[in-house]
Amino acid sequence: METKKEYKLQTVKMLLICIACILINMGGVRLMGALGWPLYMDSVGTVIAAAMSGYLPGVIVGLFTNLIKGISDTESLYYVVINALIALITYWYTKKEYIKKPLGILALIFSLAAVGWIYWILIGIVMNDPLTGAGVMEGLVTELADKGITVLIVLCLLFLLPVRFRQFMEFRGWQQKPLTDEQNRVVKKGMNRKMSLRTKIMLLLIAVFVVMGFASLMISAYLHRNYTRSEKTEFAEGISRMASTLVDPEMVDRYLEEGESAPGYLETKQHLINLKESNPVIIFIYVYKPEQDGFHVVFDVDSGDIPGDPPGFVTMISHDYDHCKAELLAGEPIDPVETNDEYGRLITTFTQIKNSEGVTVCYACADISLDAIYENETDFLTKLILLFVGFFILSMAVALWISDYNIILPINSMAISASKFAYDDEDALEDNVERIRELDIHTGDEIENMYQALSKTTEDSEHYVSALKHKTETISLMQNALIMVLADMVESRDESTGDHVRKTAAYTRIIMEHLKKLGYYTDQLTDEFMYDVENSAPLHDIGKIAVSDVILNKPGKLTDEEFEKMKTHTTAGAEILDQVISTIPDSAYLKEAKNLAEYHHEKWNGKGYPHGLAGEDIPLSARIMAVADVFDALVSERCYKKAFKFEDAIEIIRKDSGTHFDPKVAEAFLSAEDEVRQVAEHFTVYKVTKGQTETLRKRS
Ligand code: C2E
Ligand code: SIN
Ligand code: SIN
Ligand code: FE
Numbered sequence: 256m257e258t259k260k261e262y263k264l265q266t267v268k269m270l271l272i273c274i275a276c277i278l279i280n281m282g283g284v285r286l287m288g289a290l291g292w293p294l295y296m297d298s299v300g301t302v303i304a305a306a307m308s309g310y311l312p313g314v315i316v317g318l319f320t321n322l323i324k325g326i327s328d329t330e331s332l333y334y335v336v337i338n339a340l341i342a343l344i345t346y347w348y349t350k351k352e353y354i355k356k357p358l359g360i361l362a363l364i365f366s367l368a369a370v371g372w373i374y375w376i377l378i379g380i381v382m383n384d385p386l387t388g389a390g391v392m393e394g395l396v397t398e399l400a401d402k403g404i405t406v407l408i409v410l411c412l413l414f415l416l417p418v419r420f421r422q423f424m425e426f427r428g429w430q431q432k433p434l435t436d437e438q439n440r441v442v443k444k445g446m447n448r449k450m451s452l453r454t455k456i457m458l459l460l461i462a463v464f465v466v467m468g469f470a471s472l473m474i475s476a477y478l479h480r481n482y483t484r485s486e487k488t489e490f491a492e493g494i495s496r497m498a499s500t501l502v503d504p505e506m507v508d509r510y511l512e513e514g515e516s517a518p519g520y521l522e523t524k525q526h527l528i529n530l531k532e533s534n535p536v537i538i539f540i541y542v543y544k545p546e547q548d549g550f551h552v553v554f555d556v557d558s559g560d561i562p563g564d565p566p567g568f569v570t571m572i573s574h575d576y577d578h579c580k581a582e583l584l585a586g587e588p589i590d591p592v593e594t595n596d597e598y599g600r601l602i603t604t605f606t607q608i609k610n611s612e613g614v615t616v617c618y619a620c621a622d623i624s625l626d627a628i629y630e631n632e633t634d635f636l637t638k639l640i641l642l643f644v645g646f647f648i649l650s651m652a653v654a655l656w657i658s659d660y661n662i663i664l665p666i667n668s669m670a671i672s673a674s675k676f677a678y679d680d681e682d683a684l685e686d687n688v689e690r691i692r693e694l695d696i697h698t699g700d701e702i703e704n705m706y707q708a709l710s711k712t713t714e715d716s717e718h719y720v721s722a723l724k725h726k727t728e729t730i731s732l733m734q735n736a737l738i739m740v741l742a743d744m745v746e747s748r749d750e751s752t753g754d755h756v757r758k759t760a761a762y763t764r765i766i767m768e769h770l771k772k773l774g775y776y777t778d779q780l781t782d783e784f785m786y787d788v789e790n791s792a793p794l795h796d797i798g799k800i801a802v803s804d805v806i807l808n809k810p811g812k813l814t815d816e817e818f819e820k821m822k823t824h825t826t827a828g829a830e831i832l833d834q835v836i837s838t839i840p841d842s843a844y845l846k847e848a849k850n851l852a853e854y855h856h857e858k859w860n861g862k863g864y865p866h867g868l869a870g871e872d873i874p875l876s877a878r879i880m881a882v883a884d885v886f887d888a889l890v891s892e893r894c895y896k897k898a899f900k901f902e903d904a905i906e907i908i909r910k911d912s913g914t915h916f917d918p919k920v921a922e923a924f925l926s927a928e929d930e931v932r933q934v935a936e937h938f939t940v941y942k943v944t945k946g947q948t949e950t951l952r953k954r955s
Pocket of ligand 2: 310346655
């Protein structure tokens with residue numbers, strides 16, 4: 256809610272800033288006018304708005320300054336685009352922080368001056384009135400002086416004004432908790448697949464503007480031409496009407512017969528000449544009497560280099576008059592006629608001159624040039640296009656601004672926050688919720704709905720995921736407990752002590768940690784592998800379930816036949832674990848248990864069973880298990896043997912390294928003698944259980 260209110264305040268604030276800056280622009284112009292200095296000073300406010308408040312206020316100030324001035328002085332419409340460009344350039348230099356360095360300031364001044372200067376040269380070319388020679392240099396110098404002073408004034412303001420004021424001037428359209436500059440950069444870049452929403456909006460706008468611009472330009476040009484034409488035609492009609500009043504209808508026949516010597520002829524002609532000279536828009540004024548053989552000249556005023564025809568002269572009636580020839584000969588009213596001959600494109604207006612009986616004796620005519628109208632059009636269209644481009648820039652700025660703060664930034668910040676979601680632990684889950692909540696998006700539209708939905712989903716998922724985590728942990732603990740029970744059952748059948756399986760598990764962990772310390776097999780010794788081996792170790796002899804009690808608990812030495820049976824506990828264990836893996840879901844970690852069961856009696860020299868594998872063909876987990884298993888068998892009392900002393904057992908491992916055992920694994924084991932002794936002599940069930948619980952925590 257806070258954000259919404261703030262946004263409304265921001266909008267009012269921006270309006271005030273814009274008005275103030277427009278007034279500064281106007282004031283600058285007035286001041287220069289009063290001082291009589293040859294500077295424009297019409298963009299101080301524009302530069303202030305762009306540098307302090309952003310590209311949108313800058314463009315608005317630039318555009319509206321000239322629109323307002325344009326009401327009284329249409330020439331200032333030419334400045335509409337230049338001032339919008341000044342705003343964009345200033346904004347860009349400010350955003351890139353170039354205006355904090357002397358070189359950057361110089362570059363800004365030159366850029367602004369160059370834009371103005373090039374702009375004027377281009378306009379000159381379009382308007383067929385290009386700047387030449389000294390004018391070009393003078394234009395550049397004026398621009399440089401103007402923009403230099405403008406930029407320096409604004410910079411002084413920037414550095415002199417208190418920070419609080421500058422912060423007040425900053426206008427941003429946030430509809431959410433404002434992002435930091437760094438976040439802003441990341442969020443604006445987005446994570447677009449092909450084309451950003453921003454680019455699409457811009458392309459759409461450009462397309463609309465080009466189509467609309469072209470259409471309205473055509474319509475405006477057409478309307479302008481028609482309007483000017485009918486206005487000029489009306490004017491010509493007025494002139495021909497006035498001319499008609501100057502000619503005495505009763506004298507026309509004598510004028511035709513006697514020419515200049517007819518009484519009053521020259522006097523009337525002088526009146527017609529005066530009429531033409533006081534209306535320079537009129538090209539020709541003449542009085543014609545239409546007859547079958549052509550127009551008979553009554554009067555024809557000279558026009559510049561073209562002398563008028565003498566009275567009585569007959570000029571052909573051109574085909575331009577075909578449509579109204581009958582009316583001309585009958586002396587009826589004639590609409591203006593458009594002609595195109597050696598005198599260019601003309602419109603001729605006809606006014607009947609009637610005698611006292613109301614019969615038309617001849618026509619007074621006035622011609623205006625259409626070509627002059629068309630020349631005038633360039634100026635009109637140039638202003639129109641510039642106005643259009645100005646509004647185009649404004650619309651783009653407004654659209655970008657609104658789409659940035661209402662669509663793109665909220666969506667991108669949601670997307671980026673969501674992509675950073677982690678589910679590692681409860682803290683991470685809370686971070687997810689916090690990250691989304693912090694955005695505080697209040698666009699008041701579909702995007703806010705989406706944001707609310709995302710917030711809710713995140714909060715819900717926090718609850719679900721943490722509940723799920725507890726369940727998974729419980730299941731994991733149960734699974735481990737089950738494995739222990741299973742292993743205990745096997746062990747209790749051959750009457751070994753229940754600690755056996757737990758001790759061998761501890762030995763495997765010690766061996767693996769020391770292998771890592773020594774730098775052996777580090778690629779294979781991942782956390783996951785070590786966890787799997789340690790937890791699978793208790794199951795390595797599970798195949799003994801398939802061996803009969805008689806053999807298993809035989810107090811003395813086994814016969815060859817009995818030992819063959821005993822050997823099957825490896826393959827039998829592998830089969831059992833295969834079945835377990837295929838029935839229990841998520842039991843991938845039992846893969847190592849299967850390797851342990853099947854290969855823990857293989858020997859490094861290939862003389863072990865059941866397959867007689869040698870060296871590194873034996874899985875690493877089984878090579879580790881072999882050392883742990885034999886050592887534990889040696890120091891334990893069995894129904895068929897007495898326990899060896901610790902040192903003797905160690906000695907046997909050392910002796911069999913390289914034949915029975917992988918020398919690296921044996922080395923790791925022997926290097927950990929102290930830890931091994933600890934486990935062998937002081938190990939208790941309590942410690943193992945705790946150790947495993949810790950391992951579990953670490954992994955999930
Ligand atoms: P276990 O008792 O757990 O012994 C595992 C391994 O420890 C044996 O694998 C062997 O490599 C080593 N080991 C055990 N006792 C000694 C020993 O006194 N000296 C030496 N150098 N190594 C020893 P192995 O031999 O393949 O035996 C596999 C399993 O077969 C044994 O597991 C045990 O359950 C059974 N077994 C082996 N020999 C006899 C026996 O003479 N009588 C009976 N009842 N069972 C036996
Ligand atoms: C621009 O329109 O000049 C750029 C807009 C932005 O980067 O925010
Ligand atoms: C128009 O409406 O396009 C014509 C206006 C004008 O001639 O100034
Ligand atoms: Fe075994």
